[in-house]
Amino acid sequence: MHLPPCPRRVLLGVTGSISAAHTPTQVLALRQLFxxxxxxxxxxxxTQFVAPRAxxxxxxxxxxGVEARPVTSPxxxxxxxxxxxxxLLVLPATADFLARTAAGTAPDLLGAAVLAAACPVVVVPSMNHVMWRKPVVQRNADQLRADGIGVVPPVHGVALADGSSGEGAxxxxxxxxxxxxxxxxxxxAVSA
Incomplete structure (x- = not known):
C-alpha cells in the first residue's frame, strides 16, 4: 500500500467525540507508519473518551490541555x-468545536492554538449523521472553509454512540x- 505524505510535526487536537477512543492508535500510526x-x-x-496517559x-x-501546567518559562x-x-489536525472534531471555531472563540488550549496557528489547520468532523446534515453545522463548516481551514468530509459509517448509519463517520x-x-x-497552487 502506498502511504500518503505526512507533515513532519503534527499537532493533533482531540475533542469530546466517542471517535476519540481511536486516537491512541492514530497517534501510533502517525509516528510509526508516517x-x-x-x-x-x-x-x-x-478526556471523557480517551486517557491522556495512553x-x-x-x-x-x-x-x-489536560490540566494547568506550572509556569516554568515565558x-x-x-x-x-x-x-x-x-x-494542526483536529481529529475528531465535534459539532461544538466546529461552532466555536467558526465563531472565533477559544475557551481552551486547542481553540487558542487554532487561532495562533500559522501552519495549515484541518478539522475532521465526526458526529451522528443527523447532526452533520443540520444547516447550522453545514454553515459552520462552510465558515471554516472560507476562513482557510480544511474540512475533511465525513464518510458513511455506523455511529459508535447509537449504531445508526449515515454520513458522519x-x-x-x-x-x-x-x-x-x-x-x-x-x-x-492558488497562492502561487
Missing part, C-alpha cells in the same frame, strides 16, 4: 505548540492524510 513527531492537545471533553505513551510527549502554551507544528487515517495532501497542493 514518521511524524506528534504532540496532542485535548479539550476538556475529550496518548502520552503513544506520542512520547506530554499531552496538553512561552505561552498555545503560541508555542502552534508555532511548533507543520500541521471519521475516514481512515490514510484517507485523511491523502485529503490533507491534495488540499495542501490546491492551496499552494
Amino acid at each position: 514518521g511524524a513527531e506528534v504532540r496532542v492537545v485535548l479539550t476538556p471533553a475529550a 496518548l502520552a505513551v503513544m506520542s512520547g510527549a506530554e499531552v496538553l 512561552a505561552v502554551d498555545h503560541v508555542e505548540v502552534a508555532s511548533w507544528a507543520d500541521l 471519521t475516514p481512515p487515517l490514510t484517507e485523511v492524510l491523502r485529503w490533507v495532501a491534495a488540499w495542501s497542493r490546491e492551496r499552494e
Whole structure:
C-alpha cells in the first residue's frame, strides 16, 4: 500500500467525540507508519473518551490541555505548540468545536492554538449523521472553509454512540492524510 505524505510535526487536537477512543492508535500510526513527531492537545471533553496517559505513551510527549501546567518559562502554551507544528489536525472534531471555531472563540488550549496557528489547520468532523446534515453545522463548516481551514468530509459509517448509519463517520487515517495532501497542493497552487 502506498502511504500518503505526512507533515513532519503534527499537532493533533482531540475533542469530546466517542471517535476519540481511536486516537491512541492514530497517534501510533502517525509516528510509526508516517514518521511524524506528534504532540496532542485535548479539550476538556475529550478526556471523557480517551486517557491522556495512553496518548502520552503513544506520542512520547506530554499531552496538553489536560490540566494547568506550572509556569516554568515565558512561552505561552498555545503560541508555542502552534508555532511548533507543520500541521494542526483536529481529529475528531465535534459539532461544538466546529461552532466555536467558526465563531472565533477559544475557551481552551486547542481553540487558542487554532487561532495562533500559522501552519495549515484541518478539522475532521465526526458526529451522528443527523447532526452533520443540520444547516447550522453545514454553515459552520462552510465558515471554516472560507476562513482557510480544511474540512475533511465525513464518510458513511455506523455511529459508535447509537449504531445508526449515515454520513458522519471519521475516514481512515490514510484517507485523511491523502485529503490533507491534495488540499495542501490546491492551496499552494492558488497562492502561487
